[in-house]
Amino acid sequence: MFSPKARVRSAAVAAAVTAALIGFNTGAAHAAGWPPLQEGAYLYSGPDGTGTVTTVDLNDIGTCHTLSKPALSTQVVSGSAAVLLYSGPDCTARYPWGTGSLAQQNLPWAMLSYRVVSA
Template structure:
């Protein structure tokens, strides 16, 4: 996994201007890891959390957890989107709530 993290960090950070990849899960209010940061507690699986600002991008580096995001405020939307346990991406639409899930 270390080699994968090194490869993702060096390629993604220099190519897109993302913050350096670090262990954990982070949601950002702007594209490419910019704006207000929300730190996700990956050990608090299943609990729905509303965001004070919509998340537009996400970065996850974890061997055990991922994040499921929703466009509804209470994890109540019909459509959700999930990260993987190693992910750095702009989200397909603005997300208003999330929960930690197993990878």
């Protein structure tokens, strides 16, 4: 079991790494046309964070959601949740695409559904 000092130190390291990654990615994100990083999870119908935005409820873990428009890019900033994306409706696909808890990326193909998972 971790001591209280180890927990605080781990939390401080995680916060510092997250802040550094956000600061590092901000310049590249703006140069490519991405929206600014913000806490939460967002799916975009266009590449590079463009098009219709779907806001993902990161507290709705495990529930499958089918999108009204396919997602082509995603942005996730969360310390505890990630998003699994599926190329088929109703979370059907042989291999889902996982975002991780800190991601800003174009997806390899159009995604039709998603579910939130613990990171």
